[in-house]
Amino acid sequence: SVDLKKTMIEDRDERSMLVKLKNPINDDVPYLRTFLVPGLLQTAQRNVSRGNFDFSIFEMGQVFKAHKKPRSMPQVGLGFAPKKILQKEIDGALPIAHNHVALIGIGEVAKSAWWGSGFKHSWVTITQQFTNIMGQLGISFELNQKALAPWHPVRSAEILINGEVVGHLGELHTKVCENFSLSQVVTAMELNVDLLYA
16 A cells, blocks of 8 residues: 555545545555556565666556545345345445556666667656657647646646546656655656546
C-alpha cells in the first residue's frame, strides 16, 4: 500500500477517498487504488535501489472510486443466484471502477555511448510519446497546462479529448521524486482507458 501523502495528494482530492476492503487478501494492503502512478513509483524506487537508472515501465489495470455517499452492501444468501433487483442493489453498492493505463520514465530514453550523447526523459519526451500514440490511434486531443499532484505544477498538462479530461501527463513534482528516493527527473502519464475508448 502506497502512502498517498508521498504523492502530495491533498485530503480534498477524490483520489484520497480510498475504499477499504472488509476482507483483504493481504492485511498490509487493505485499500483499493484510486490511480496507478503511486504503484509505478514504488516499482521505480525498487529498480533504482538495485542499480537500474534508465527505464520506462507501464501498467494497465482497474482503479476504484468511492461513492460520495456511503452505500451498504445488501445481505446475500448462499446456494442461489440473487434476483435481478438484488443484483442491481449489489452492483450499485460496489465502488466505481475504471480501466486506466499509466507509464513512467526515468533516466535516459536513448543511451549515451561512443556515437554521441543520448537524451533523458523530460516534459518534451513524454509529450512526444503521447502525441505519437494518439497519432497512431487517429485521435485528436488538446493539452491544457493545469497543476495536479503528483505532477510538476508547470511542466505538466491535463489531456482533453472532445473537451473531456481523460488523463494527465508531464514531469512529476521534484518533492514527490524525493519522497520515493528518486533523484532524477521522472515523467508520468495516466489515462482513463474507458473514456479513451468511448
